[in-house]
Amino acid sequence: MALRADDLIDRRRLRRKLTFWRVVAIGIVALGVIALSTWFYG
Structure with a gap:
């Protein structure tokens, strides 16, 4: 074939x-983790 x-x-x-959306998703997750840890430990 x-x-x-x-x-x-x-x-x-x-x-x-797909690569673009994968990078966007990883960035969103990273921002979420940073925001959560700042809120949790701040």
Whole structure:
């Protein structure tokens, strides 16, 4: 099963979107942990 160029481009674009959302989610979790620890220990 050979992949067409369009399929490769779509796959690359999807991976880029996934990477972006993964970074955003990690950032939100980090901010949440920092805020929680500041509120807890502050």
